[in-house]
Amino acid sequence: MTIDLKLDDKSEDRAKTLAQGLLGTPADRPEGHLKVTGAAIYAADSVPENCAFGMLVRAPGQGALTCTNAEDIRAMPGVLAVIRDPRMIRNAAQGTANEAPVQGVDHAAYTGQPVALVVAESFEQARHAAHALKIIAEGPPGPVDPDAVKPEGEPDAQGDLDAAMADAPHTIDAEYTTAGHSSAPMEPHAAVADWDGENLTVRASLQMLKYNRNELADCLGIDPENVRLLSPYVGGGFGSKLGISAECVAAAIAAQELQRPVRVVQHRRQVFETVTRRSETRQRIRLAADADGRLTGLGHEALVSNLPDESFAEPVTQASAFAYAAANRLIGERVARLHRPAAGSVRAPGEAVGVTAFECAMDELATELGLDPIDLRLRNIPDKDPQSGIPFSSHMLAETLRDGADRFGWQGRDPAPRNQRDGEWWIGTGMAAAFRVNLLSEAEARITLTAEGARVETDMTDIGTGTYAILTQIAGEALGLTADRVTVKLGDTDYPPGSGSGGSMGAASTGNAVWLAALDLRQQLASKMECDEGDLTLKDGQATCGNTSRALSDLLGGDTLSGHGHIDAGKAFEDVRQSTFGAHFAEVAVNDITGEVRVRRMLGSFAAGRILNEKTARSQCHGGMTWGIGMALTEGLTHDRRDGHIVNRDLAEYHIATNADVPPLEVHFLEERDPWAGPMQSKGLGELGICGAGAAILNAVHHACGVRLRDMPATPDRVLAGLSAL
């Protein structure tokens, strides 16, 4: 049997009728011990017998490519093959592409494109030979400067923003820029490919297996049925593993040619170039407000970039469409076609940079109005989606703002900038709102129930977010089993297709599929108990209905029951606007001499429906807020102005926030249920913590020292320029 649910309407809160008491608890990750002891097998850890090792080779420039010394390289010690195959891919596939990205090795669209694979008996031999392979690029570089080309696309207009700006007593018209970002997952992209006749198995580090399988099959020109992908553990993805990347395809081609398994691991410098980066953005934000601080006009226009033939454009203004009410609106992105490495989804695509810049502009407006920035936001919360007029599924922005303000100690803050000093350091506080659209994607799961316990199977991945833990909790809660009697098996395309991890929708999508599979089993158990499923209580391996109570083992005997759940998004994601909300607060210190900024503390208050696991949820928010520090202050890809290549492509020069940059982070969740979000009534949380976090920091910088930093990251040189200009 299968229980299918298309989410067209509200769902009742079934979790509250369940008895196990596992859901929502801060349960440990069942695989945590394996990970911290190094026993979890990641993609590159499994080296099969007779495995050969491949190293990708980059194009040193752009245009037509020739390789002049392949024969010499083939003669080097240990070298097995020099592969330049037209099936190799230009860049990683976009998330949910479900088909091959641009392929080919005869032409480089960007400097750094992977255009060959050298395979050898050892990793070191492959690397040395790859370095010696001579690739010559003959073309002049294509355009690499976003301001040098005419971009595609036009923003959507509603009303007349120009007129609203002209009429309003208070306006803001400011330009913000954010640098490109790299996902920089701790585990570099890796694949081990092995053929058995026509069947290909690839151990890889990927986020969305059901799409990845089709992408890889399409690249190779084979039937997806012949491809099996295994990604039981993934050492971080942040969007960079949504689609297959160069090492998967190259390893499969090499393994086919050599008739032996081949492992390809990307060097950190290759990860920076060949997988998708977050586009840099240039954002013009216009706000028009009446004397009471009510918005009459809202403009958010963004310029982003991508390679030709890439469908993705950083959706910078995604949340601006519904964040605040204003009758006159102009919102949207333009894309510059550039020959920089491909852009794609990086944690919270759109809102991460869009909400951050927009919330800085809101702070500027609050200053202009002489209003408390929280008050300004409260005055502009829309009662329905301002663009489409549809209602919100739930809306707790006001509650998070008030909760965060109370806990942070916002009341009594003197709004005047430059009024608190600690030695050389200016001290200030700032806040920002957080928004992130809530999505759900099709997902399936299967649960096998025996007297011993339950086994959950789906090709869903755990990219470090806690999927193993929450699926254990959902199945245990629904079936009345303690966590140790639930086994969760993930990351194998032989299992039913889950949602994959991405867009903050994994927990809600696959979690609901697991619930439906468990519901299927509950119905089967109820029929064995001869009662309605709704009257069945399952707890600690005991089934109870009215006056009858039986041990599950007794009820099942030697039987094996199988439950299957399938969920998909329907009208609940069209007829209502679904989003998560939050409020960020930060205290910073700005050095008056050097322009250095240090974050002293941060606090976030979030509402995202039911919190499935308080501990893993908190970790997600910690991570997001830490990314906010990086985005605001330290992180940014630097492109060479001549050929667009990424200059700072290692972790010494690409500055993610270090431990020393991260102060105590406080995270609070507000109790919320969103009936539109599915039977679990939980919404996506993985990306909410990053959205707007950087704005709270930069608004605090302004409060501290009086400088508005509109270019991110706000490195000391930029802060210093602002201080000098005061």
Added chain:
Amino acid sequence: MKHFDYLRAEDTTAACEAGFGRGAAFIAGGTNLLDLMKLEVMAPDTLIDVTRLGLDKIEEEDGGLRIGATVTNSDLAADMRVRRDWPVLSRALLAGASGQLRNKATTGGNLLQRTRCPYFYDTDTPCNKRTPGEGCAALGGETRNHAILGTSEHCIALHPSDMAVALRALDAQIEVQSPEGKRRAYYMDNFYCLPGDTPHIETMLEPGDLITSVFLPAPKGDRQVYRKVRDRASYAFALVSVAAVIRMEEGKIAHAAIGFGGLAPQPWRDIEVDATLTGAKPSAALFDKAADILLQGAETHGGDDFKIPLARRLLPAVLEEATS
């Protein structure tokens, strides 16, 4: 990575002899060399491990300290004598790299670490330091962290060390053993070469020369300050750093030795800056004058323009702290 031979030297003589061989390189902590070898920016045929030569001791000598070449950055920073009498060195060390790197990195290796110029690390772009005569991709490229003093038209790469900046302000001496078995010493002032038209030659060391120790003379100033401005709170190279060693007598500066990082192809010191300060009464005007002298010949390249105003603010702040 190119295949290489690994040789563990038993004593300094054997190390120097082996180091004289073609394609040989000494390795201690390897925190920089291994990265460069993986990228084949450096591709030695033979690595000579110098970590078992007994050069890992810190000993008192003539009122100063003799620091073995393989004393780790962590051990040196934590030495109680260093912390008490040469605190600028301890602070400079702790401002550099990360805890993990400092546990491996050594005193001699730190002095010889290569530039972090991104084009030096990118073998697909030209670099005169890597391949003499090839050209310089940094010129006209991304120059946010390049040198503005002491550069040439062939190379604008920075020396990235923090430790060496403090050593220069402390008038440290570097003891070197040659393959012939002779020992000689360089003052920090004479150890490094400016790029000129030979940016691949960075120090006075000849093939097979092994740094055996660094001698720290008795401190000439009790007021010691190290300030480093960087892009993040840890694990970032200096945008600008200043090491100040000052002694005050009767309200005047009796001794001033100021080292600078983040500005030049070597740990920088300007005798005119020191001379201007020495004998003078501390004042904002004096400090500004010192900054003017320091920066009078500075040449920036766009991305590093900010280093002039940054150094101009940082130096007076450090001098204020060290003299007040």
